[in-house]
Amino acid sequence: xxxxxxxxxxxxxxxxxxxxxxxxxxxxxxxxxxxxxxxxxxxxxxxxxxxxxxxxxxxxxxxxxxxxxxxxxxxxxxxxxxxxxxxxxxxxxxxxxxxxxxxxxxxxxxxxxxxxxxxxxxxxxxxxxxxxxxxxxxxxxxxxxxxxxxxxxxxxxxxxxxxxxxxxxxxxxxxxxxxxxxxxxxxxxxxxxxxxxxxxxxxxxxxxxxxxxxxxxxxxxxxxxxxxxxxxxxxxxxxxxxxxxxxxxxxxxxxxxxxxxxxxxxxxxxxxxxxxxxxxxxxxxxxxxxxxxxxxxxxxxxxxxxxxxxxxxxxxxxxxxxxxxxxxxxxxxxxxxxxxxxxxxxxxxxxxxxxxxxxxxxxxxxxxxxxxxxxxxxxxxxxxxxxxxxxxxxxxxxxxxxxxxxxxxxxxxxxxxxxxxxxxxxxxxxxxxxxxxxxxxxxxxxxxxxxxxxxxxxxxxxxxxxxxxxxxxxxxxxxxxxxxxxxxxxxxxxxxxxxxxxxxxxxxxxxxxxxxxxxxxxxxxxxxxxxxxxxxxxxxxxxxxxxxxxxxxxxxxxxxxxxxxxxxxxxxxxxxxxxxxxxxxxxxxxxxxxxxxxxxxxxxxxxxxxxxxxxxxxxxxxxxxxxxx
Amino acid sequence: xxxxxxxxxxxxxxxxxxxxxxxxxxxxxxxxxxxxxxxxxxxxxxxxxxxxxxxxxxxxxxxxxxxxxxxxxxxxxxxxxxxxxxxxxxxxxxxxxxxxxxxxxxxxxxxxxxxxxxxxxxxxxxxxxxxxxxxxxxxxxxxxxxxxxxxxxxxxxxxxxxxxxxxxxxxxxxxxxxxxxxxxxxxxxxxxxxxxxxxxxxxxxxxxxxxxxx
Numbered sequence: 001x002x003x004x005x006x007x008x009x010x011x012x013x014x015x016x017x018x019x020x021x022x023x024x025x026x027x028x029x030x031x032x033x034x035x036x037x038x039x040x041x042x043x044x045x046x047x048x049x050x051x052x053x054x055x056x057x058x059x060x061x062x063x064x065x066x067x068x069x070x071x072x073x074x075x076x077x078x079x080x081x082x083x084x085x086x087x088x089x090x091x092x093x094x095x096x097x098x099x100x101x102x103x104x105x106x107x108x109x110x111x112x113x114x115x116x117x118x119x120x121x122x123x124x125x126x127x128x129x130x131x132x133x134x135x136x137x138x139x140x141x142x143x144x145x146x147x148x149x150x151x152x153x154x155x156x157x158x159x160x161x162x163x164x165x166x167x168x169x170x171x172x173x174x175x176x177x178x179x180x181x182x183x184x185x186x187x188x189x190x191x192x193x194x195x196x197x198x199x200x201x202x203x204x205x206x207x208x209x210x211x212x213x214x215x216x217x218x219x220x221x222x223x224x225x226x227x228x229x230x231x232x233x234x235x236x237x238x239x240x241x242x243x244x245x246x247x248x249x250x251x252x253x254x255x256x257x258x259x260x261x262x263x264x265x266x267x268x269x270x271x272x273x274x275x276x277x278x279x280x281x282x283x284x285x286x287x288x289x290x291x292x293x294x295x296x297x298x299x300x301x302x303x304x305x306x307x308x309x310x311x312x313x314x315x316x317x318x319x320x321x322x323x324x325x326x327x328x329x330x331x332x333x334x335x336x337x338x339x340x341x342x343x344x345x346x347x348x349x350x351x352x353x354x355x356x357x358x359x360x361x362x363x364x365x366x367x368x369x370x371x372x373x374x375x376x377x378x379x380x381x382x383x384x385x386x387x388x389x390x391x392x393x394x395x396x397x398x399x400x401x402x403x404x405x406x407x408x409x410x411x412x413x414x415x416x417x418x419x420x421x422x423x424x425x426x427x428x429x430x431x432x433x434x435x436x437x438x439x440x441x442x443x444x445x446x447x448x449x450x451x452x453x454x455x456x457x458x459x460x461x462x463x464x465x466x467x468x469x470x471x472x473x474x475x476x477x478x479x480x481x482x483x484x485x486x487x488x489x490x491x492x493x494x495x496x497x498x499x500x501x502x503x504x505x506x507x508x509x510x511x512x513x514x515x516x517x518x519x520x521x522x523x524x525x526x527x528x529x530x531x532x533x534x535x536x537x538x539x540x541x542x543x544x545x546x547x548x549x550x551x552x553x554x555x556x557x558x559x560x561x562x563x564x565x566x567x568x569x570x571x572x573x574x575x576x577x578x579x580x581x582x583x584x585x586x587x588x589x590x591x592x593x594x595x596x597x598x599x600x601x602x603x604x605x606x607x608x609x610x611x612x613x614x615x616x617x618x619x620x621x622x623x624x625x626x627x628x629x
Numbered sequence: 630x631x632x633x634x635x636x637x638x639x640x641x642x643x644x645x646x647x648x649x650x651x652x653x654x655x656x657x658x659x660x661x662x663x664x665x666x667x668x669x670x671x672x673x674x675x676x677x678x679x680x681x682x683x684x685x686x687x688x689x690x691x692x693x694x695x696x697x698x699x700x701x702x703x704x705x706x707x708x709x710x711x712x713x714x715x716x717x718x719x720x721x722x723x724x725x726x727x728x729x730x731x732x733x734x735x736x737x738x739x740x741x742x743x744x745x746x747x748x749x750x751x752x753x754x755x756x757x758x759x760x761x762x763x764x765x766x767x768x769x770x771x772x773x774x775x776x777x778x779x780x781x782x783x784x785x786x787x788x789x790x791x792x793x794x795x796x797x798x799x800x801x802x803x804x805x806x807x808x809x810x811x812x813x814x815x816x817x818x819x820x821x822x823x824x825x826x827x828x829x830x831x832x833x834x835x836x837x838x839x840x841x842x843x
Contacts, residue, residue, distance in 0.1 A: 134728065364662065372660025376653055436650040439643040448650060455654045458724065462661040465669065465727045472691060474836070475673045475729060570797075574692065594692040595676070595837070598794040620797065620837060 003138060006198025012188035013203050014059060014210070016091050021062025023097045025054060028282060044113035045226050051114055052217050053270060056263040057282055060289045063184055067292070070183050071163070079159040084190040117226060121212040121233055124453065128237040129205050131460055132249055135468075138201045139485060140478030142471055143250045144591060146200050147514030147523065148172065152182040154517045157190050158497075170555035171513070171523045173586075177253040180292040196515065197485070200251075207251035207259075212237045214262040218427050221266040221273075222396055223434065227445045231433050234449060235426035238456035241369055242467040244355065244415035247422055255419050257293035261301030262423035264290065265308060269392055272312045279309065296413075300406075301420050304399060311395050321394045325386065328401035335405040355587075356412045365415075368466070371459045377432030378425065384435040385428065393431075400428045473593040480511050481593035483621025484569070488515035490617050491565065491624070499559050503549050504567035505534060505575035507589045508622070512567065521552050524589050531584050538576040541606045546613075550629060562629065566613065568604055569622030570594030595620045658720070669723040670714070670733045674750055675836045676798055681735040686746045686757060688832070690796040697791075697800065698773045699757045699830065701737065701744055713738050744768065754803065759820070759828035770828030772802075772818040780813070783841065788833070789818075790841060799841055801833040 066087055073079075073086060136142055148171050155168045156179065165172040165179055189199060212233045219232025237248055247255045264286050271278045287305070291298040315321055336359065357365070366374050382400070385393040403421035407414050418425075437448045468477040488511070491502070495518050502512055502520040510523035521530050530552050537545040549564055571590040575583060582588035596604075607613045607625055617624040663669055670681035678689045685700035713736050714722065725731035735746040745760040759770035774780075774791055781790045782805075789802040789811065802809065808821050809830065820828040835841050 367660050367662050370660075371657045373657035375660070376656060433650075436646045436653070440647055444647065451651070451654055455658055458658055458720065459661055461724055461727045462663075465723055466662070466664055472673070474676045474691070570692065592692055595797045597797045598838075 002195075003198055003202075005192045005194040006138065006202050009188040009192035009194040009199050010202035010206055012191065013185060014206055016087070016188060017060075017062030017066060017184065018055060018058045019062065019091050019095045019098055020065055021058035021060065022054075023094055023101070024061045024065070025057045025282070026101060044111045045117075045220065045224075047111060048114040048117050049217060049220050049266075049270065052213055053263065053267050056214075056260065057267075057286075060260065060286055061282070063180075064285055064289055064292075066187065067180050067183050070187070071161075074161045079161075080157055080186075080190055084187055087187055088191055113226075117216065117229075120230060121216055122209060124230075124233060124237050125205070125209045125212045127453070127457065128248070128460070129208055131457060132240070132464065133201070135475065136477045139195070139197045139482070140476055141197060141200060141480055142468075142477060143200070143204065143246070143252070144479055144524075144589070145250065145252050147510050148525075149182060149185065149252065150196055150200075150514040151523065152179060153186045153189060153196075154514070156182055156186045158517070167556065169519075170521060170527075171510070171525055173522075173525050176296060177294045178292055181253045181256065197480075204249060204251045207255070208237060208248055211248045211255075211259055214259045214266070215423060215426055217266040218262050218423050219430050221269045222392060222427050222431070225434075227437075227442070227449065228430055228434050230449055231430040231452065232427050234452050234456060235429050236423070238453065238460050239369055239422065239426065240460055240463055240467070241365075241415070241418055241422065242463050243365055244413065245419040245422065247419040253294040254297040254416060257290045257297045257301060258419035258423070260286065260290050260293070261298075261304065261420050264301070264305055265424070268305060268308050268312070269395075273392075278312070297416065297419060300417050304403070304420060304424075307402075308395055308399065311398070312391060316391065318389070321391065324398050325394055325401075328398040328405075331405040332401050332408070336408045336410065339409040339411060355415070356410055357415070358410065359408060362408060362415075368463045369459075371455075371462075373456070373459065374425075374429065377429040379432075380435050381428035381430065381432035384431045396424060396427055396431075400424045470591050478593065479591055480515075481595070481621050483595065483619045484508070484511055484593060485515065486619055487567070487617060487622055487624065488512050491516035491518050494616075495565065498563075499561050500563050500565060501552065501554060501561045502565045502567065503530075503534075503552055504569065505572045505590065506531070506586075507571050507575070507591065508567055508569045510589070518565065519554055519557055521554050525586050527555070528584060535576065535583060538572075538603065541603065543610050543612070546607065546610050546627070547629070549627060564627040565616075566607065566625045566627050567622055568596075568600065568607065568625075570596050570600070573597075573600055573603070593621070596622065663719065663723070669719065669726055670731065670735070671726045672731055672733055672748070672750070673729055674755065675753065675834050676796075677755075677800075677834050679733050679748060679750075679755065681733045681746075686733050686735050686748055688755070688800065688834075690793075690798060693793070693796045695775055695778075695793055695796060697775075699746055700771050700773070701746060701759050701761070701768050702771045713743070746770070753834050755832045755834060757830050757832070761828075767821065768828065770820040770830060772820075772830055774816050774818065776816065778816070780811070792838060797837050799835040799838050801835065801841070802830060803833050804829060804831040 069087060069090065078086065133142070151171050152165055152168050160168060161179070162168050163178050164175045165177065165182070166175050168179065189196065215236025216229040216233040220226060220229030222228065240249060241247055246252070247258055267286070268278045287302055290301050311324070315324060382397050385397045400421070403417065403424060407418045407421055433448065433452060437445050471477050471479045473481045491512060492515070496516065500518060502509060502518045504512070506524045506526050509520035509526060512518065513520040513523050521527065533545070533548050533552060537548065549566060571594050574590045574594060578588065604623055608615060612629070613625040613627050615623065616626050668680060668682070672679045676691045678691060680687055680689065685698060687699065688697040689695065722731055732748045732750060734748065737744050747758045747760055749756045757770065759768060761768045775793060778791050778793050781792070782788070783790050783801070787803070787806065789805040790799055791801070792799045802818060810819050812819065818830065820830050
């Protein structure tokens with residue numbers, strides 16, 4: 001029962017935009033009805049694909065409308081909770097309209113196909129999520145980024161707002177995305193007021209389900225066969241890119257954008273197959289949604305989509321398609337080679353150099369993600385698609401090769417583009433499996449799908465076993481300990497809303513700021529000056545350096561707090577003992593929770609006896625001092 | 630005739646492809662990356678990792694660089710220190726380790742056959758056994774502790790407590806009075822093992838030093 005608000009708020013992240021967007025989609029479709037050349041196929045599976053697309057269209061339109069309303073209300077001075085109440089009211093009115101549509105004679109048919117496909121995808125998602133979170137209960141986290149996003153959500157919920165994330169908090173060093181994602185998270189959290197860790201646990205499960213549907217949809221649109229769609233979904237939900245992308249399990253802006261790019265691509269091909277226009281108002285809104293979620297991944301996704309639209313409509317001749325396909329093959333070899341010869345030192349520096357891998361390292365990562373499945377099924381899938389010789393199959397071949405060319409290039413963050421690429425690559429790998437089973441009956445196909453699930457589940461376990469060595473606390477896998485959660489509750493109850501700054505080593509600041517709503521200087525992205533002050537203090541243990549903590553200034557909030565909350569946790573000493581490039585860089589953190597030990601006592605005693613520190617909280621994991629000048 | 634031949638060939642081709650699919654799955658699984666040495670044979674108990682490694686089994690308090698290594702030893706005994714794990718069993722071990730259901734085990738080839746270090750857990754007590762059925766030569770089960778560890782006898786000398794400033798917990802040897810010797814110079818704790826008696830070291834795992842007082 002205590003999880004009910006977590007479930008409801010997480011579900012509402014998808015349902016509220018859907019409810020608001022669905023009537024709009026119906027309205028637009030009604031307007032366009034006379035322009036449609038072909039009616040929808042009567043096949044149940046086609047109707048299911050259509051309904052999945054309508055769901056995502058509604059979600060996209062609803063999200064955009066909600067953000068626009070929220071922004072408008074803020075501009076005219078209506079802030080939370082009133083702003084959220086108005087959105088709640090609009091959702092309520094629209095919900096009645098949705099019910100009316102469902103009960104009208106034009107209701108979308110809930111056929112056996114949509115129910116059975118949904119159940120299969122749901123079951124796959126449950127198995128995958130259980131494998132992922134079996135040792136990470138509902139009050140734990142495995143997604144480090146969520147603390148950044150929760151910090152922005154907290155600030156928005158408190159009534160501060162800006163289009164740019166960097167204007168909200170210095171946790172954001174640059175604007176890779178605006179506050180679009182955060183407003184849409186803030187609304188269900190404001191309505192249901194869940195424990196935020198419960199919210200994230202459930203919303204990431206729902207995200208996995210959307211990844212399953214997007215993967216299924218792309219596979220189905222490619223083949224017009226539900227088994228093919230299932231195989232594509234199996235790759236979708238049982239593959240964990242344990243570096244940079246993390247697509248299936250982490251609900252973060254880049255992954256939401258990537259999932260919608262996959263749906264968008266399926267929608268383009270679907271419209272093309274019905275000989276309908278692929279560029280229309282909803283298309284443009286889809287593009288806007290993707291860009292608002294993540295500027296870089298969104299732009300990459302839009303380039304993929306623009307190419308697809310041009311290819312399907314302009315490159316209709318077999319010769320042109322063959323030429324593009326040959327070019328794509330050449331690109332896979334040439335682009336990484338050319339990129340490796342270029343002097344890219346000006347972008348491969350700082351944090352970026354730690355996210356750049358050699359080809360051999362990327363091959364090792366591919367083995368982590370897939371075992372040898374990628375190396376055998378991707379070429380076979382390409383072979384199958386190329387010999388089919390139709391436009392859509394050729395498009396998938398070209399896209400997958402082109403995306404791989406980018407991902408394999410020695411460019412910083414190039415692995416992040418795989419969050420988009422994985423959907424196309426998985427459809428190609430599904431073609432590789434399809435090559436073996438396409439002429440068999442449904443029983444054999446089902447058996448093959450089950451065997452594939454079991455095999456990929458084993459690969460996932462191997463991948464997770466290594467990945468989870470870091471976020472570990474006792475017998476559970478997590479980035480946050482129960483002691484840190486309890487400390488965050490204490491801080492929230494006693495200090496939230498006060499003009500006070502929280503100071504600790506970067507990881508502790510990051511977690512506590514996200515969970516307690518107490519401001520810190522940059523969290524895990526704290527600047528060099530703060531790091532230097534903390535480092536000097538630990539090494540010298542002088543009162544003079546303790547007072548220097550008051551020189552730490554938040555880069556966004558201009559207030560000058562009189563009090564500081566200085567937190568010493570088990571991570572503090574470990575951070576202090578890091579090599580300098582890790583300690584002063586933002587690419588490294590103490591991701592593993594740690595309790596205080598005897599070795600921490602000396603530093604704690606120094607602070608306790610400094611004369612300016614008052615101990616306000618202590619548990620085995622950390623101690624909190626209130627510092628006054 | 631040509632039609633039937635063509636149809637049969639097609640069917641045969643489909644059958645061959647179908648039969649090849651399980652091989653694809655096996656090959657796909659064959660390519661997974663294993664963690665180095667025996668690191669995939671592990672268990673988490675409280676804030677301790679118990680793991681097999683090339684020389685035996687170790688306890689590692691989490692977030693520390695401390696290791697308490699259990700090894701089979703005897704200076705004049707030619708143990709081939711090669712840990713052996715079958716390929717299929719290594720998959721099973723890792724899956725069980727992932728779900729924290731495996732009690733770490735280390736198997737070694739010797740000239741006389743196999744010897745094993747076996748662990749088991751009950752009520753926060755970790756038991757490490759040296760199983761040496763094959764050889765008549767006595768073997769020792771040795772626990773090596775760290776240079777900056779402190780040893781103290783508690784509970785009227787029934788338990789030998791090992792603590793270290795870098796971790797909040799402690800480990801206690803609870804069968805210290807049964808065939809166990811402590812060499813403080815070599816920092817070794819040794820349990821005798823022979824054909825009549827199995828070398829056993831029983832350890833209580835304390836998450837915090839306050840738990841010792843309970």
